[in-house]
Amino acid sequence: MITQTDAPEQASGRPRDGRIDEAVLRATAELLVEVGYADLTWAKVASRAGTTRPALYRRWPSLAHLVHEAAFPQSLTAPFPRTGDPATDVRTMVAGALGAFAHPVARAAAPGLVAAVTADPTLHSALLARFSEALGGIEQPLLDLIAGAALFALLLHPGDLDAEPTRTAWTDRITALLTEGVTA
Amino acid sequence: MITQTDAPEQASGRPRDGRIDEAVLRATAELLVEVGYADLTWAKVASRAGTTRPALYRRWPSLAHLVHEAAFPQSLTAPFPRTGDPATDVRTMVAGALGAFAHPVARAAAPGLVAAVTADPTLHSALLARFSEALGGIEQPLLDLIAGAALFALLLHPGDLDAEPTRTAWTDRITALLTEGVTA
Amino acid sequence: MITQTDAPEQASGRPRDGRIDEAVLRATAELLVEVGYADLTWAKVASRAGTTRPALYRRWPSLAHLVHEAAFPQSLTAPFPRTGDPATDVRTMVAGALGAFAHPVARAAAPGLVAAVTADPTLHSALLARFSEALGGIEQPLLDLIAGAALFALLLHPGDLDAEPTRTAWTDRITALLTEGVTA
Amino acid sequence: MITQTDAPEQASGRPRDGRIDEAVLRATAELLVEVGYADLTWAKVASRAGTTRPALYRRWPSLAHLVHEAAFPQSLTAPFPRTGDPATDVRTMVAGALGAFAHPVARAAAPGLVAAVTADPTLHSALLARFSEALGGIEQPLLDLIAGAALFALLLHPGDLDAEPTRTAWTDRITALLTEGVTA
DNA sequence: CGGTAAACGAGACGGTACGTCTAGTCTTCCT
DNA sequence: AGGAAGACTAGACGTACCGTCTCGTTTACCG
Numbered sequence: 001m002i003t004q005t006d007a008p009e010q011a012s013g014r015p016r017d018g019r020i021d022e023a024v025l026r027a028t029a030e031l032l033v034e035v036g037y038a039d040l041t042w043a044k045v046a047s048r049a050g051t052t053r054p055a056l057y058r059r060w061p062s063l064a065h066l067v068h069e070a071a072f073p074q075s076l077t078a079p080f081p082r083t084g085d086p087a088t089d090v091r092t093m094v095a096g097a098l099g100a101f102a103h104p105v106a107r108a109a110a111p112g113l114v115a116a117v118t119a120d121p122t123l124h125s126a127l128l129a130r131f132s133e134a135l136g137g138i139e140q141p142l143l144d145l146i147a148g149a150a151l152f153a154l155l156l157h158p159g160d161l162d163a164e165p166t167r168t169a170w171t172d173r174i175t176a177l178l179t180e181g182v183t184a
Numbered sequence: 185m186i187t188q189t190d191a192p193e194q195a196s197g198r199p200r201d202g203r204i205d206e207a208v209l210r211a212t213a214e215l216l217v218e219v220g221y222a223d224l225t226w227a228k229v230a231s232r233a234g235t236t237r238p239a240l241y242r243r244w245p246s247l248a249h250l251v252h253e254a255a256f257p258q259s260l261t262a263p264f265p266r267t268g269d270p271a272t273d274v275r276t277m278v279a280g281a282l283g284a285f286a287h288p289v290a291r292a293a294a295p296g297l298v299a300a301v302t303a304d305p306t307l308h309s310a311l312l313a314r315f316s317e318a319l320g321g322i323e324q325p326l327l328d329l330i331a332g333a334a335l336f337a338l339l340l341h342p343g344d345l346d347a348e349p350t351r352t353a354w355t356d357r358i359t360a361l362l363t364e365g366v367t368a
Numbered sequence: 369m370i371t372q373t374d375a376p377e378q379a380s381g382r383p384r385d386g387r388i389d390e391a392v393l394r395a396t397a398e399l400l401v402e403v404g405y406a407d408l409t410w411a412k413v414a415s416r417a418g419t420t421r422p423a424l425y426r427r428w429p430s431l432a433h434l435v436h437e438a439a440f441p442q443s444l445t446a447p448f449p450r451t452g453d454p455a456t457d458v459r460t461m462v463a464g465a466l467g468a469f470a471h472p473v474a475r476a477a478a479p480g481l482v483a484a485v486t487a488d489p490t491l492h493s494a495l496l497a498r499f500s501e502a503l504g505g506i507e508q509p510l511l512d513l514i515a516g517a518a519l520f521a522l523l524l525h526p527g528d529l530d531a532e533p534t535r536t537a538w539t540d541r542i543t544a545l546l547t548e549g550v551t552a
Numbered sequence: 553m554i555t556q557t558d559a560p561e562q563a564s565g566r567p568r569d570g571r572i573d574e575a576v577l578r579a580t581a582e583l584l585v586e587v588g589y590a591d592l593t594w595a596k597v598a599s600r601a602g603t604t605r606p607a608l609y610r611r612w613p614s615l616a617h618l619v620h621e622a623a624f625p626q627s628l629t630a631p632f633p634r635t636g637d638p639a640t641d642v643r644t645m646v647a648g649a650l651g652a653f654a655h656p657v658a659r660a661a662a663p664g665l666v667a668a669v670t671a672d673p674t675l676h677s678a679l680l681a682r683f684s685e686a687l688g689g690i691e692q693p694l695l696d697l698i699a700g701a702a703l704f705a706l707l708l709h710p711g712d713l714d715a716e717p718t719r720t721a722w723t724d725r726i727t728a729l730l731t732e733g734v735t736a
Numbered sequence: 737c738g739g740t741a742a743a744c745g746a747g748a749c750g751g752t753a754c755g756t757c758t759a760g761t762c763t764t765c766c767t
Numbered sequence: 768a769g770g771a772a773g774a775c776t777a778g779a780c781g782t783a784c785c786g787t788c789t790c791g792t793t794t795a796c797c798g
Contacts, residue, residue: 013747014789111299118295119222141357148332173325181365381773382763479667486663509725516700541693549733565742
């Protein structure tokens with residue numbers, strides 16, 4: 001939850017209504033899939049969640065922050081078990097990255113978030129924090145390759161990653177390239 | 185040049201003023217660097233180019249189309265010479281991808297274009313056409329890895345790719361991973 | 369007509385749509401009577417006139433300016449004929465002031481305009497200009513007495529000036545006080 | 553004091569803090585002069601008085617009620633001594649009306665109250681009650697003339713009533729008109 | 737002396753209006 | 768016909784206020 005004030009802090013004043021937070025996140029996820037990031041507005045989210053725009057402004061500093069929280073809940077950002085075998089672990093990571101980005105909500109959100117992250121340092125930090133747990137211990141260039149490939153593929157030829165024969169083929173080929181290199 | 189009507193079109197009536205096209209592309213490139221994609225508007229471009237919004241609408245179907253043309257002129261999308269040696273060619277491609285994305289204008293434009301591409305099929309086609317020449321003959325998964333890694337790295341830790349010791353180090357490591365695999 | 373630019377100025381660009389001006393003034397007058405000054409908003413006026421808020425902002429610098437123009441059209445602010453006989457002329461002026469302020473639209477607008485005038489010098493000037501023609505040649509204190517009495521009476525005991533026996537009685541008494549003084 | 557419930561009310565529960573009432577009235581008077589009626593808000597008053605908005609809502613039903621109480625304390629609404637001589641008494645009343653409206657706080661409050669009175673019957677009653685004592689026994693048309701003239705003059709040409717030669721001149725002329733009539 | 741009731745501060749609640757901005761289109765005159 | 772200028776509809780933006788509410792706490796009176 002991205003609150004203006006991060007500390008749990010002894011609540012003074014009327015407490016936030018937690019049901020609003022839930023309803024808004026749910027509405028955001030639904031709308032991302034239905035209308036896409038580009039046509040997502042504060043007003044639509046507020047209306048769908050049964051609340052008003054000011055209540056959203058109180059909670060999230062920008063639409064992108066809200067989207068980022070709605071698209072990548074904790075369940076998707078849990079760390080994965082590692083075996084120690086490079087080939088196995090790389091395949092797990094590739095499949096994991098693909099799975100995270102291929103989720104309908106994340107997929108609708110990702111391109112817009114990519115653009116927003118470059119323009120907003122606070123969003124950059126929020127995203128890093130959200131994924132740091134899942135990705136601890138992986139060297140940066142390898143992470144760039146795996147996450148970048150999944151993201152790029154979904155942007156440029158999403159059809160290949162939707163249906164099954166080609167999806168596994170792509171995962172296999174990426175894994176092979178990363179474990180054995182192009183020379184093989 | 186992306187015109188509403190692609191045919192060479194028999195010029196009837198007053199011909200377009202070519203100097204406007206140039207001035208607009210120059211203005212767009214400058215503004216991308218100065219204010220960023222998110223704050224780029226038709227009005228700012230028109231004002232900087234010394235013309236009016238309707239003249240721009242006559243030429244480009246959307247801001248993204250204009251940006252894509254301003255950010256990736258032909259000079260950046262030329263094919264590269266190949267040696268046949270995998271290691272050498274991979275390094276050339278990695279460096280090329282990094283170079284293309286690291287150019288200040290492209291860098292400002294890329295994230296926004298990524299978002300726009302997913303929402304506009306005509307822009308998707310235009311981008312593919314623009315890069316198809318340079319990238320002919322490369323297998324898709326390898327392209328995903330190289331371009332994706334460059335894009336992703338620029339989004340997440342741009343500092344590493346700006347200055348020199350780390351930039352070459354990153355290029356080296358990516359090349360090594362792609363030619364020899366993680367096992368090495 | 370209160371335009372941002374008062375000069376008739378050789379129109380460059382698309383000219384204003386005069387039908388919008390008319391529709392807005394009509395809508396404003398109607399709404400003043402129906403909902404009152406306090407509940408009059410740009411949005412309601414625009415909606416009733418079949419146009420949008422930006423079209424109004426282009427024409428009037430504030431709601432009060434629009435109201436002032438809608439409530440006191442030229443027809444109400446024409447100069448009156450004078451006979452030279454003090455008693456007759458004073459009665460004409462008293463009845464005229466009462467008539468101008470008692471008109472349903474003016475009556476709904478007046479109290480709000482009174483408040484707005486003190487806070488906005490440009491509105492002050494606009495109001496003076498609008499009435500200067502009708503009231504030329506009358507000494508200031510006499511004008512204060514006549515207009516002030518009509519305004520004050522409408523604010524404090526409007527019932528007396530609505531129906532007929534009392535309305536004429538009030539006009540007679542005011543005229544008598546001003547022509548003969550309290551001593552009579 | 554305008555309380556929600558007028559009865560002296562059997563005090564059960566924690567009693568009101570009288571210091572808050574004083575601080576609020578003082579803060580309101582100051583703010584009226586500093587920012588004007590139009591920009592006066594509950595929040596500014598509460599903040600200046602060192603309290604919170606709910607404490608104000610508990611005491612006054614509307615901002616206008618609070619303003620009316622802050623701008624016209626009892627000291628200003630005391631009855632005046634009458635001599636029986638019309639000329640003298642009229643002059644006293646004119647000067648009194650001018651004095652009451654010319655006080656900086658009253659002056660800032662009056663135009664806004666004029667507007668609020670027409671929209672709120674309870675405020676209308678409250679104002680009448682406040683002034684009834686001072687003005688008992690004066691015929692309504694004469695009161696309209698005197699109070700109306702003072703109010704109107706302050707709205708339209710306030711400069712004339714601020715400095716001294718013109719202020720006395722205005723008072724003299726109004727008195728003359730009311731005692732002898734225009735014919736003189 | 738404990739219970740009750742209403743005050744207190746703090747701040748979120750649903751609403752509504754504001755004034756501005758942008759997109760995309762259209763209309764006018766001029767070249 | 769294209770260009771320059773500027774108005775058009777439509778609607779999102781972020782902010783400000785309103786009047787109400789929900790807390791946790793404090794202060795009086797009452798039994």
